[in-house]
Each structure stands twice: as C-alpha cells, then as structure tokens.
Amino acid sequence: MRFPKPLLLAAAAVAAVSMLAGCSASGGSPDKLKFVNDKSWDFKAFSKVSQDQIDMGLDASTYADQDAFVAFVKQSLRTGKAPALFTWHTGGQLEELVDQGLVAETSSIWKEEIAKGDVAESVKDLYTIDGKQYCTPISVDNWVMYYDKAAYAEYGLQVPTTWQQLMDNAEVLKSHGIAPFWSSGGNPWAFVWFQIILAGSDLQLYKDLAAGKASYTDPGVVDAMNVWLDMEKKGFFSDPGSKTAPETQMKDGKLAMIPFGTWYASTISQVLKEGDDWGAFPIPSITDQGSTPVAIETAPVCATVKSSQKADALKYSQWWMSAKAQTAWSKQQGNLPFNPKSTASTQTFRDIGKEFAEPDKYDFYLRYYEATPTPILTAALDQFTGFMTNPGDPEPYLKGIEQVAKKYWADH
Amino acid sequence: MTSKSSTDYQRGAWAFLGPGAALVVIVLYLPVIYTLVLSFTRYGGLADPVFVGGANYVEMFADPAFLGSLVNTAIWVVGTLIIPVGIGLLIAYLSFGLRWAGILRIPFLIPYALSGVAVGVLFGFVLQNGGALSQALAFFGLPGSDTRWLQESPLNTVVMILAASWQGIGVNALLFTVGLQSIPKEPLEAARIDGASGFTLFRTMVWPLLRPSTTIVVGLSIVNSLKTFDIVQAMTQGGPNRVSETLGVTMYKDTFVNSDYGLGSAVAIFLSVITVAASVIYLRRQLSIGNGSDAGRITAEVSS
Numbered sequence: 001m002r003f004p005k006p007l008l009l010a011a012a013a014v015a016a017v018s019m020l021a022g023c024s025a026s027g028g029s030p031d032k033l034k035f036v037n038d039k040s041w042d043f044k045a046f047s048k049v050s051q052d053q054i055d056m057g058l059d060a061s062t063y064a065d066q067d068a069f070v071a072f073v074k075q076s077l078r079t080g081k082a083p084a085l086f087t088w089h090t091g092g093q094l095e096e097l098v099d100q101g102l103v104a105e106t107s108s109i110w111k112e113e114i115a116k117g118d119v120a121e122s123v124k125d126l127y128t129i130d131g132k133q134y135c136t137p138i139s140v141d142n143w144v145m146y147y148d149k150a151a152y153a154e155y156g157l158q159v160p161t162t163w164q165q166l167m168d169n170a171e172v173l174k175s176h177g178i179a180p181f182w183s184s185g186g187n188p189w190a191f192v193w194f195q196i197i198l199a200g201s202d203l204q205l206y207k208d209l210a211a212g213k214a215s216y217t218d219p220g221v222v223d224a225m226n227v228w229l230d231m232e233k234k235g236f237f238s239d240p241g242s243k244t245a246p247e248t249q250m251k252d253g254k255l256a257m258i259p260f261g262t263w264y265a266s267t268i269s270q271v272l273k274e275g276d277d278w279g280a281f282p283i284p285s286i287t288d289q290g291s292t293p294v295a296i297e298t299a300p301v302c303a304t305v306k307s308s309q310k311a312d313a314l315k316y317s318q319w320w321m322s323a324k325a326q327t328a329w330s331k332q333q334g335n336l337p338f339n340p341k342s343t344a345s346t347q348t349f350r351d352i353g354k355e356f357a358e359p360d361k362y363d364f365y366l367r368y369y370e371a372t373p374t375p376i377l378t379a380a381l382d383q384f385t386g387f388m389t390n391p392g393d394p395e396p397y398l399k400g401i402e403q404v405a406k407k408y409w410a411d412h
Numbered sequence: 413m414t415s416k417s418s419t420d421y422q423r424g425a426w427a428f429l430g431p432g433a434a435l436v437v438i439v440l441y442l443p444v445i446y447t448l449v450l451s452f453t454r455y456g457g458l459a460d461p462v463f464v465g466g467a468n469y470v471e472m473f474a475d476p477a478f479l480g481s482l483v484n485t486a487i488w489v490v491g492t493l494i495i496p497v498g499i500g501l502l503i504a505y506l507s508f509g510l511r512w513a514g515i516l517r518i519p520f521l522i523p524y525a526l527s528g529v530a531v532g533v534l535f536g537f538v539l540q541n542g543g544a545l546s547q548a549l550a551f552f553g554l555p556g557s558d559t560r561w562l563q564e565s566p567l568n569t570v571v572m573i574l575a576a577s578w579q580g581i582g583v584n585a586l587l588f589t590v591g592l593q594s595i596p597k598e599p600l601e602a603a604r605i606d607g608a609s610g611f612t613l614f615r616t617m618v619w620p621l622l623r624p625s626t627t628i629v630v631g632l633s634i635v636n637s638l639k640t641f642d643i644v645q646a647m648t649q650g651g652p653n654r655v656s657e658t659l660g661v662t663m664y665k666d667t668f669v670n671s672d673y674g675l676g677s678a679v680a681i682f683l684s685v686i687t688v689a690a691s692v693i694y695l696r697r698q699l700s701i702g703n704g705s706d707a708g709r710i711t712a713e714v715s716s
Contacts, residue, residue, distance in 0.1 A: 071668045074457040100458045185652050187669070241541045241563050241652070378670050386653030389563045 032059035033309050033316055036076075037087040038069040039299065041266070042332060049328045054319050056312060058085070066187060077102040077304055084309035085316065088135065088302050090126045091370030092377075097302075098129050104303040104310055107133045109318045118321050118339050126298050126366065135300035136317040139329065140338035141261035142356055143196075143295035143367070144280040146268060151178055151256045152279075159279070163200065163286045170236045173256045182246040182258040183237035185385035187378070188369055192259055193237075194384055195368040198224040199293040200286035203365060206293075210371035212409035216402040217395070225387070225394030227286065232391035240388040247271045250278070259283060261297050261367075262349060265334040274334065274346045282355060282362065291360055297367040298338075373412070379404035444684075451677035461674070468678035477654040478679065481662040484569050485638060488658055491573035492580065492637040497629055499577070500584025505614065507585075508592045517589070520582035528579070532646025535575035536562070539647070562648050565655035572656065576643050580636075584629050591625025592618070627698045634694060638687045659683045 035043065035058045043060035051057040063069035076082050077097065088094060097103045110133040113119050123140055127133045145166075147159070152169075155176060160166040170180035183193055199206040201224050208214035209221065231237065238246070238255050247268045249255035258264070265274065272278045285292045301320060303313035319325050323341035330337040336349045344350045356362055365371075372380065383397040451468055453461035472478050503520060507513040523531065538544040539561040550557035562568045595618065603617045619626075641660030644650060650657035650665060657665065663683060667676025 067664075067668045070671070071457070074671070078458075096456070096458060102458070186649060239541045241560060243536065243540050375670060375672075382651070382653045385651055386655075389560075389652040 032057040033084040033313055034307070035060045035085040035301075036063065036069070036073065036083045037061075038063050038066055039087055040064075045332055046329065049332075050316065050319065050325070053324060054315070056316050056319075058316075077306065080306060080308075082304040082306040084307045084313040085301050085303055087138070088300050089370050090135075090298055090300055091366060092373040093370070094127075094134060094300065094302075095129055096374070098134050102305055103134045104305050104314060105132055105134060106136055106303070106314065106317065109133075109136060109314065109321075113318065113321050118323060118326075118341065120338070120340070122364070123298065123338060126296075126370075127300065135302035136321055137338060138299040138301050138320060139263060139333070139335055140296060140298045141263045141335060142352070142364070143259060143261050143283065143297070144352060145283050146250075146258040146260060146264065146278050146280050148250050148253075148256045148272075149277055149279050151253065159281045160284055163284045166284055167231075169256075170231075170234075174235055178253065179238040179249070179255045180236045180257055181231075181238065182249070182255055183240050183388060184242075184246075185240035185388050187381050190240075190381040190384040190388065191368040191372075191377075193228055193231075194224070194380070195295060196259060196283055197227050197286065199295065199365055200283070201227065202287065203289055203293045203363060206368075207365065207371075210366070210368070212405070212412070216398045216405055221398060222394060225398060228387075229391055229394060232388070237388070240385065261295075262336040262352070263299070263333065265346065265349065266332075269334050274348055278348075280348055280352055282352070289363070291363040294356065294362045294364050295367045296364045297370060373408055375408050376401065376405045447677045447680050450673055451681050453674045455673040456671045457673055464674065468674045469682075471675060472678050472682065477657065478662055480565075480655060481650075481657040481659050484566070484657060485640070485659045487566060487569050488573060488637040488640050489634060491570065492576065492633050493630065495573060495577040496580035496584050497633050500581050500629070501588050501626075503581065503585040504588030504592060505618070508589060513589075517582070517585055520585055522582070523579040524583045526579060528576075528642035529646045531575055531579050532643040535572075535578075535643075536647045539571055539575075562656075563652055568648055568656040572643055572647055575647070576640070580633075584633070587629050588622070588625055591622050594625075595621045623698070627695070631691060631694055631698075634690050635687055638683065638690065 032047070033056065037043065037060060040062065043058050043062075047058040047060065063072065073086055073088070074097075078100075082102075088097070094103070106127070110119075110124055110127065113136075114121060114124065119137070123137060124133060126140075127135055127137070151157075151173060152159070155172050157169045157172060158165070160169055173180045181193075184190065195206070198209070198221065202220050205214055205218065205220045209216065209218075214221070238249060242249070245267075246255060246258045246260075248271060250258065250268075251271045258268070262280075268274075268278055282292060282294060301317055303310055303317055307313060320329075321339065323339050326337040326339035326342035329335075330342055331345045334346055334349070336344050336353050344353055368380075369377065380401045383400045386400075387394060387397045450461060452463060452465060454464045454467070455461035503517065507516050510516065526534075541560055541563070543561075545561065546557045546559070549555070559567075561571045599621070600613070600617055603613055608616060639660050640658045641664065644656060644658050644661050645664070648656045650661040654662075654665070659679060660683065663676050663679040665676075666672050666679055670676075
C-alpha cells in the first residue's frame with residue numbers, strides 16, 4: 001500500500017500539532033490574574049470584591065497538597081508559565097526564591113503603605129531580605145488558644161492568665177475525659193507544641209535556635225522537651241494520629257483547646273459559633289520573661305518576575321493591603337486585620353486585637369515554620385511526630401534534628 | 413512488489429511511526445537520562461544543579477530513613493508474595509470446577525476496580541487510632557482496640573500489605589483461574605487413575621503445569637511491590653517519622669518534600685535498577701526451567 005506524499009505530510013503535521021497542543025497550558029481568562037495558592041480560603045468571593053473596587057479579579061487555583069504546591073511553584077517560577085501571583089511563606093522559604101531572582105521586589109509599595117499608615121513597620125521586617133522587600137501580606141496572624149466555652153462553663157474554669165492556671169484547667173478537663181489540647185503529627189503541625197513550650201520558656205533560646213546560634217541538644221531545649229513529655233504523660237493531648245479535624249473534635253466535646261493563628265477563625269466558625277461556642281485567649285508564658293511571647297505568622301502573596309501580568313499583580317498586591325480590602329478580607333475570613341484602619345469583624349478578635357495592642361505586654365516572634373530553614377524544618381517535623389507518637393526520652397529525637405541542623409549551618 | 417515501492421512504503425511508515433517514537437523518547441527515555449544525570453548533582457529545584465559525583469549515593473546508603481525504607485520494601489515484596497499471590501492461588505484452586513465458581517470469585521474481584529489511593533483512604537479511616545476497626549473491637553469486647561495500627565513499625569507496614577492484599581487477591585485468583593483452565597485434562601486424569609489426589613495431585617501435577625501463570629503472577633507481584641507508593645502515601649505518608657516508607661515514598665519525599673532532587677533521583681535510579689534486576693533474574697530463571705519457546709511471550713506480558 002502506498003500513501004500520497006501530501007497525506008503523509010498532513011498526518012505528521014496533525015500529530016505534531018496535537019502534541020504541542022497537549023503541552024500548552026490553558027490560558028485562563030485574560031482580565032484575571034493567574035493566582036496559585038495553598039489556602040482553602042474563598043478567593044472567588046474576594047475576587048468579586050476586587051472586581052468591584054479596582055476592576056481586577058483573581059483566577060485562583062488551589063492546591064490541597066502542600067508538597068505538590070511547593071514543587072509546582074518551584075518548577076513554574078523559572079518558566080513563562082509562572083502565575084502572576086502565588087501564596088508562600090516568609091523566612092527561609094522566601095529567601096530561597098529571592099536568591100534566584102524569581103520574586104518581584106515590593107520595596108516601593110511598602111514605603112507608600114507605611115507612609116499611609118496601612119501597615120506596621122514591624123510587619124515589614126518579616127518581608128525584608130537584604131534590605132529590600134518582597135511580597136505583601138494577605139494577613140498577619142497572631143497565635144492564640146481557641147477554647148470550648150461550653151466545656152469551660154461546665155467545669156467552672158476561668159480563662160487562664162498564667163501557665164499554671166492553664167495546666168490546672170487541663171487537669172480538670174482530663175479528669176472529665178476531655179483531651180485538653182489539640183496536637184497533630186506530620187507536616188505542617190508537628191512543630192506547634194515545641195514552639196509554644198520553647199518560646200514560652202526561653203524566647204531568646206528559641207530565636208538563637210532558629211538562627212543557628214544554639215544547638216537542639218542544648219540543656220534549655222532538652223528542658224522544654226521534658227515539659228512537653230510531662231504533658232504527654234499526663235494525657236493532655238489529643239491523638240496525634242487522628243484524622244478528625246480539631247474543630248470537629250471540639251464540637252463532639254472530645255477536645256477543649258486548640259492553639260492556632262487567628263486565620264483559624266474562618267475554619268472553626270464553619271462548625272462552631274464565635275462568641276457563643278468558642279473564644280480565644282493569649283497563650284501564657286511558662287517562665288516570667290517580662291512580656292508574653294506571641295507567635296506571629298503572615299500569609300504573603302508574591303508577584304513573580306517572569307509573569308506577563310507582573311505590573312497588574314503588583315497593583316493588586318498593594319490594593320490587598322488597603323483598609324478597604326482588609327476590612328472586606330476580615331469580614332470574609334473572620335480574622336484579625338493587620339491594617340489599623342480596618343476593623344475586625346468579630347467581637348472576640350476586636351478584644352484580642354485590643355489586648356495585643358497594649359504596649360510592652362506582648363513580645364511577637366516569628367512562627368517556627370517560617371523561622372526555621374526548610375531542611376531543618378522537615379527533619380524536625382519528622383522527629384517531633386516520632387516523639388509525639390512514642391513519648392519518651394527526647395534526646396534521640398533532638399539528636400536527629402541536630403544532625404541535620406549542624407550540616408545546614410556548616411554550609412550557610 | 414518492486415524494491416522501490418517497498419522503500420517508499422518504509423519511508424511512509426516512518427511518518428506514522430515518527431510521532432509515536434518521538435513521544436516515547438520525550439516522555440520516557442529523556443526523563444530517565446535526566447534523572448540519572450540529576451542523581452550525580454546537588455539540586456534544590458531552583459538554582460542550577462551542581463555536579464557532586466557519587467555523593468548522593470554515599471549519602472543515601474548512610475541515611476537511616478533510606479535503610480528503613482529498604483527493609484520495608486523487602487517486607488512488601490515478601491508480604492505480597494505470601495498473601496495476595498498465595499491466597500489468590502488458594503481461591504482459584506478451591507473454587508475451580510465448582511458450579512457457582514464465577515459468582516464466588518466476584519466479591520474478591522470487586523476491590524480491584526478501586527484505585528490504590530481510594531483503598532488507602534478507606535483503610536486509613538478504618539485503621540486510624542479510634543477508627544472503625546478499634547471501635548468494632550471495643551464493641552465486641554475483643555482485645556486490640558488500643559492498638560495503633562498505623563503508628564507502630566513494622567505493624568503499619570504489615571497492615572498496609574493486608575489492605576493492598578484486599579485489593580490484589582481477586583486479580584491474582586483470576587489469573588490463576590485462567591491458568592487452571594488452560595491445563596490439559598488428560599495428564600490430570602492419568603494422575604488420578606494412578607491414585608494421586610488432594611495435595612499430592614496439586615503438588616505433583618497442577619503446580620508444575622501451572623508454571624506459566626505462576627511466573628506471570630509472581631513476576632508482576634515482585635515488580636508491583638517494589639514500586640509500592642500510592643497506598644502508603646495515602647495511609648501514612650511514610651510516617652510517623654519515616655518508619656513506614658517504601659523506596660517509592662522515600663524517592664518522593666526526598667525529591668518533593670525535602671527539595672533534594674539529587675538524592676531523590678539517586679533513590680529513583682536505585683529503585684529502577686533493583687526492579688529491573690529482580691525481574692530479569694527471576695524471569696531468566698523461570699524461563700530457563702520452563703519452555704523456552706514461551707520466553708518472548710511472557711516477557712512481553714510482564715513488561716506491558
């Protein structure tokens with residue numbers, strides 16, 4: 001059988017074109033900014049707000065899997081397929097991208113926004129790398145303890161202001177068969193109690209550890225782990241292997257307290273009512289450190305260098321910091337807005353916001369997840385999970401982290 | 413046919429072959445070569461890869477997580493040979509020739525329609541602490557309701573093998589049934605007349621005649637268990653503290669979670685080498701014992 005040449009050429013051309021078509025990504029709508037994120041927040045609703053206010057919207061795609069998200073961002077940022085905007089983390093993870101020149105500088109935006117009084121100078125520090133700013137905040141969240149008001153009322157408990165009161169409350173709850181505190185293994189939440197206990201015991205040591213100036217086998221770190229171990233042995237924690245969401249455990253009356261950032265309000269409010277069912281209080285310090293350490297984290301939105309929508313992306317980033325946008329964001333998310341001209345949408349956070357604004361009473365520090373370089377963080381999350389699963393002598397776990405930390409700091 | 417038209421025909425054939433061949437080269441061979449190259453570099457996914465020689469391989473064999481993963485993978489290979497293959501054979505043999513055999517085998521086959529991830533998610537809920545199994549054991553007052561099925565090593569690997577077996581038994585039974593059907597009746601009848609029955613009949617007659625099927629089932633089982641990934645990723649993510657990882661999960665974790673593409677690639681190359689080596693050694697051995705003329709057919713089926 002013979003084929004005429006034009007037919008052959010046509011067949012080859014069709015095959016080639018269909019292969020290329022398979023490779024090219026779908027473009028999304030032209031007037032919307034391509035936005036990839038790892039947050040379960042309702043960006044579609046927020047996109048409508050921005051569409052009304054500045055005539056720009058978000059074409060958001062959310063990754064449910066953290067690992068897949070990180071791998072996607074790292075792979076796409078070097079190519080023309082880079083999204084206009086993406087969510088990320090501050091600290092070492094942002095530095096990694098900035099070192100490669102993949103994230104657009106935002107120094108001029110920060111200058112304007114601070115001059116307008118839209119954001120505190122201290123927040124800028126979280127976004128500063130080598131004197132320049134990158135990315136802008138979607139939110140800045142303080143870590144608080146969410147508690148079950150029903151359980152507190154039933155057993156006559158008061159909101160604690162000291163660590164001892166917190167432990168006493170835990171004893172009472174435990175004796176009534178309620179897990180006092182939420183705890184979870186794996187990535188990302190295995191660090192939570194290490195952070196609370198170490199910073200609560202010795203904030204300077206926490207900071208030194210994050211900066212590589214202290215070792216994970218230091219006596220102070222071992223002491224903090226032993227405080228954790230003691231709480232584990234008393235049965236103060238929920239099952240770290242449970243796949244049931246903390247708010248569901250609280251709703252079922254099995255769990256009384258959950259330490260999280262103020263962003264968690266939008267999640268917990270899906271099953272429990274703010275003010276009636278749940279409240280929040282600052283987590284007390286373990287030792288007297290003058291002021292109470294409070295972990296903060298911030299959710300940055302970053303504009304990419306390679307995207308064709310870079311200019312619009314930066315405009316959008318700046319708008320997101322404005323009082324109007326932050327008020328809308330807080331209304332949607334139920335969180336604490338960082339813009340002082342915006343108001344929190346719930347009474348609980350208006351009170352917490354006022355409390356945290358008291359001068360010299362609180363000392364804000366960067367959350368462990370951002371403060372710790374990635375390779376050390378992943379090793380630590382594994383080791384902490386091991387420790388929670390089989391609570392015992394903390395030293396082997398700390399040695400496991402120190403091994404990675406030592407290697408990392410030798411090269412950095 | 414003239415030699416001229418034959419050449420034209422072959423040229424024409426290349427136009428049709430070209431795209432397919434290009435696709436195979438682009439999506440199959442180039443990534444393998446790229447992985448091999450990456451395994452000799454330090455690469456974090458962002459900056460350009462830096463050549464480090466065999467450092468990743470040295471690091472890999474010194475990494476306790478990798479060694480644990482190697483042991484778990486060995487448990488998976490042995491476990492899936494004993495349970496899904498062994499029980500699959502048992503079901504096929506016991507049900508063979510029964511009147512309602514087809515209906516009897518259906519419940520074993522249905523789970524095969526699920527994806528590995530679905531099985532993982534399902535058993536994750538059943539086996540989590542305080543999950544369905546623990547609740548059922550507690551309800552009936554049976555011991556073991558406090559057992560942390562997915563958190564103790566090597567228990568978590570064993571229960572994951574059982575979960576995978578729940579899915580895999582049916583298809584093995586099916587393959588063995590087909591094998592049993594293809595055994596000629598005459599030698600079996602002759603053996604029966606000579607007085608063989610029960611286990612003796614199975615051991616001396618059925619088992620040797622079933623060799624072509626066994627070769628395929630065992631070969632597939634070895635390859636599949638070496639590359640176990642989905643069910644572990646869905647149930648424990650290799651945790652807690654990396655104790656239930658298999659080589660597939662270690663490869664994924666090193667590469668995409670720890671952003672150590674070089675080390676992850678080294679694990680990938682190691683995994684590929686042992687998978688290919690195990691298949692080749694096993695098939696060579698089996699085929700040299702069996703009928704040589706079957707060689708091409710079986711290799712083709714296993715590799716497909």
